[in-house]
Amino acid sequence: MLDIMAAPPVVIWKQEVQRLLHCRDLVPRLEEALGKFSRRDSAEVIQPVRSILPLQKHHGFLGLMPTYMENDGVLSTKLVCFYNREAGSTLPAATATVMLLDPEFGNVKAVIDGEDITKMRTAVVSAISAKLLMCPGADVLAILGTGKQAIAHYNVFTEMFQFKEVRVWSRTRQGVERFCRSASGPVTACVSAEEAVRGADAIVTVTSSTEPVLFGRWVKPGAHVAAVGACRPNWRELDEVLMKEAVVYSDSRDGAMTESGDVILSGAEVFAELGDVINGTKPAHREKTTVFKSLGKYLTFAQFILYGKYFSTIQYIKSCFVYLQQDWELKMRCLLSWFSTNGKPKPVYHEVSCQS
Numbered sequence: 393m394l395d396i397m398a399a400p401p402v403v404i405w406k407q408e409v410q411r412l413l414h415c416r417d418l419v420p421r422l423e424e425a426l427g428k429f430s431r432r433d434s435a436e437v438i439q440p441v442r443s444i445l446p447l448q449k450h451h452g453f454l455g456l457m458p459t460y461m462e463n464d465g466v467l468s469t470k471l472v473c474f475y476n477r478e479a480g481s482t483l484p485a486a487t488a489t490v491m492l493l494d495p496e497f498g499n500v501k502a503v504i505d506g507e508d509i510t511k512m513r514t515a516v517v518s519a520i521s522a523k524l525l526m527c528p529g530a531d532v533l534a535i536l537g538t539g540k541q542a543i544a545h546y547n548v549f550t551e552m553f554q555f556k557e558v559r560v561w562s563r564t565r566q567g568v569e570r571f572c573r574s575a576s577g578p579v580t581a582c583v584s585a586e587e588a589v590r591g592a593d594a595i596v597t598v599t600s601s602t603e604p605v606l607f608g609r610w611v612k613p614g615a616h617v618a619a620v621g622a623c624r625p626n627w628r629e630l631d632e633v634l635m636k637e638a639v640v641y642s643d644s645r646d647g648a649m650t651e652s653g654d655v656i657l658s659g660a661e662v663f664a665e666l667g668d669v670i671n672g673t674k675p676a677h678r679e680k681t682t683v684f685k686s687l688g689k690y691l692t693f694a695q696f697i698l699y700g701k702y703f704s705t706i707q708y709i710k711s712c713f714v715y716l717q718q719d720w721e722l723k724m725r726c727l728l729s730w731f732s733t734n735g736k737p738k739p740v741y742h743e744v745s746c747q748s
């Protein structure tokens with residue numbers, strides 16, 4: 393009998409994830425995943441609202457986020473712990489691990505560090521919301537919060553759009569200073585959230601706050617807000633006025649109705665999922681003030697890309713060694729081609745079945 397569990401899972405950890413995962417790969421793949429999710433075709437993707445286990449002693453939660461994409465043969469789950477940290481805490485607000493399983497046999501194929509996947513996936517989905525909903529010619533981006541998600545959003549938004557000014561605010565001066573040092577370009581440090589968002593065309597809220605940090609009276613009509621924090625039904629980042637005035641989009645309607653305090657406590661209606669806009673079944677109201685309420689879905693493609701790339705790298709290196717044992721001409725060609733790709737693997741999305 394085949395011993396499925398004989399091969400241990402591969403571990404793809406931080407540095408490897410950082411080397412292999414790129415924003416440019418993720419944008420089209422996540423748009424595709426968002427569209428598939430909103431079609432509610434169970435052969436395309438099944439992703440229930442995550443189950444939550446409270447970690448009361450630590451003021452945190454464990455979220456279990458399984459996804460199955462039958463047509464693509466991808467089964468995975470993320471385990472994410474997120475916390476309501478006290479002011480001044482240097483501990484992370486969220487930590488994550490991803491597991492990729494074989495849907496036929498149920499064995500774990502890969503255990504993948506989820507921190508960078510979470511940072512990049514979340515920032516890329518927010519950027520997709522801005523691509524769909526932000527007014528054309530947006531000049532000013534404001535970021536509230538200066539943690540890991542804030543810098544990931546800065547990186548992705550400045551790579552995808554041409555803002556003339558990026559403003560940042562945090563509740564601590566040290567947070568703003570640290571952010572400015574890590575940012576790859578000029579940033580305007582603001583002393584209040586109001587100063588940061590007045591007149592901004594795009595606003596990203598990436599705080600661990602459980603109370604509103606962004607108020608509708610400050611927001612320019614027609615601005616786009618990507619609201620990333622406040623992922624519990626009694627946590628908020630946005631006030632009632634903003635939630636009621638804006639057209640609200642989400643990554644998952646069910647997720648927003650179950651997990652988002654901004655939606656639940658304000659009684660705001662979720663107008664559409666981002667996937668509905670991608671599928672053309674709901675309009676993108678760029679001319680209006682829009683809120684994208686992000687809760688964290690659609691990981692699968694990130695894991696899939698990573699796993700595929702990981703194996704393509706291993707295969708590439710292996711094939712180089714095979715060549716090296718053969719003749720000199722092949723050896724030279726192989727080395728040249730390795731250097732000409734800068735040592736980076738070519739993206740391969742469908743090599744999930746090859747085991748090294």
Ligand SMILES: NC(=O)C1=CN([C@@H]2O[C@H](COP(=O)(O)OP(=O)(O)OC[C@H]3O[C@@H](n4cnc5c(N)ncnc54)[C@H](O)[C@@H]3O)[C@@H](O)[C@H]2O)C=CC1
Pocket residue numbers: 474475483484485486510514537538539540541542562563564567598599600601602603605619620621622623686687688689
């Ligand atoms: N929607 C999604 O898919 C995801 C959401 N998150 C959430 O995004 C938020 C930020 O995550 P990270 O950047 O990883 O955390 P982090 O710990 O690196 O940064 C948190 C930021 O929030 C600020 N902050 C904390 N309490 C605040 C308060 N009361 N008022 C104003 N600012 C406050 C901190 O000063 C810091 O700048 C968290 O709520 C996290 O749970 C994280 C990952 C994915």
Ligand SMILES: O=C([O-])C1=[NH+]CCC1
Pocket residue numbers: 472474486488510623687688689
């Ligand atoms: O999807 C995710 O990783 C998270 N959502 C809320 C906190 C972390």
